[in-house]
Amino acid sequence: MSENMTYREAVREGIRKAMQEDERVFMMGEDVGRYGGCFAVSMGLQEAFGPERIIDTPLSESAFTGAGIGAALNGMRPIVEIMTTNFSLLALDQIMNNAATLLHMSGGQFNVPLVIRMATGGGKQLAAQHSHSFEGWFAHIPGLKVLTPASVQDAYDMIALGLADPDPVLIFENSLLYNSKGELDTAATALPIGKALVHRSGKDLSILAYGINLFKALEAAETLAAEGIDAEVIDLRSLRPLDDKTIMASVKKTHRVMIVDEGWKSGSISAEIMARINEQAFFELDAPMRRVCTQEVPLPYAKHLEDAAIPQPEKIVATARELMEEL
């Protein structure tokens, strides 16, 4: 049975369900309890589960993320909420040097079943220390899994997928999606980690996107459809592991590819996807691949400048047209 709700509510319900089903699950982070979460995701959860399981932390990203790793090592299934990915850099040592390495460094003895959730993305005029998208960066690191829920269904499912995974899973929730609405079917079988989803089937070009850019790409696809261009739109869902199979199948079908990524171009996940397509499906391409990424600037405050810096449907449409004009 499906129900219409916001992305925010879906994350909350995902957490609620996990906490009801497994006493090892708890959540900690800044303002997740009494305040209800910076983005109101955990509103009401502390009343439901008590301050021992929805734990307010000091502004000590490194310590509480590390504590999440320690608790995971010692039998718990913690969810650590880092307010935004910008602040996750304060916990980078713990994420990279401990969470991602312990299993390997210990010769397989100590796995870290930890979920770290964080908000990501720009578009709210919050300037250069609150607006960046670092999910592509984290996807560089062996030992981590990086999920980017776009749909309400995934916002819910990915909590359970992350908690069921024996290794550290990072979930990036684009903060502009929290108010978006969609259908949630709590009885549906979740699409596993590492599977991309073809959202719109098309034959002329493939648009690969994740997070909020899935919706910008779908909007662009509608505009393109009116012009007679039939775009296939794929939600990557997981940046590590990447679903090479679904990506290559789409390349073989449309022979034209563009990627939409809110990270910067240089050294980005979009660059990685292009490299993989070159390696695995180069001769399927009818035209050079294109990208719509964030301009290479720290994100500015002024709305017109920020809008110009991050991917927009108009830019996706224009880039798609160029791609289709290539012989």
Add this chain to the structure above:
Amino acid sequence: MKMNLELAKTFYRQMLLIRRFEEKSVELYSNEKIRGFLHLYIGEEAVAVGVMHALNEEDAVLATYREHGQALARGVSAKSIMAEMYGKLEGCSRGRGGSMHLFDAATRFYGGSAIVAGSLPLAVGMALADKMMKRKRVTVCFFGDGAVAEGEFHESLNLAVLWQLPVLFVCENNRYAMGTALALTESETDISKKAAAYKMTSVQVDGMDVIEVAKAAEKAAADIRTGKGPAFIECLTYRFRAHSMFDAELYRDKAEVKEWKEKDPLTVLQNILEKKKIWADIDLGKLEKEVSAVIDEAVEFAENGTLEPVSDLEKFVYSEEAVQ
């Protein structure tokens, strides 16, 4: 703690094992059997041995990159540690960690961390799990004086007290963060005071005296087990050897080293036992022989160990059950 012949022998034997193991490690490093970084525990043996005495099997230990001593005192086998330093499959971390990253699930030895202060948050989290699950365990976290300058030290101490967690912080103050003296890096050089400032039960002990360390650890562990929250022990100690094998020791006086060598933890214990009239009953030659046999066996085990096939290189990046 009641000192008797059995305990005296155990302490002396464990410290001697660490001492001789480290001396053998230097030799093997020179022979290029061991590579990478090698940080020796010589001079600091009383700290690991004293603290481990206070622990039970179900307690957990986290240590630093200078952790051969902790691993041995915790009961990780000399064979598996040596094989690890040889990079062999039979090593306690399957050759994935080396000297700085010894891990052993059987003794709940959680490494071997080479990011200074990086394991303090982990210890806090392990203790949090125990508290949430109402387990009467203690998590012990070893770190050096260098860690005190890191933010993670302060964040972790604050959390541990704030949440009243069953964690024992053991600071091995050997006076130097690599080559920089404590006085050059800290405005307050009494580290135990920093812990006390977080409202933590905190003591400073002579880290060259295994009995003093053991007494302090016993009390701290007992308090922690009865739910009194975290505790902090600062052990004043000294590293007799260089920081690592790449250290010319230009930063400290030979006189200072000599002065501390007079406080050698083995000598200190011997003196105490002599006063207590226990020493005469200890057969040092026999202990040396036993220790030597353990080390010979470890070296032989490591020499005969196997190299993990390169085809296994990418194993343990993710758990087997997660690999699709």
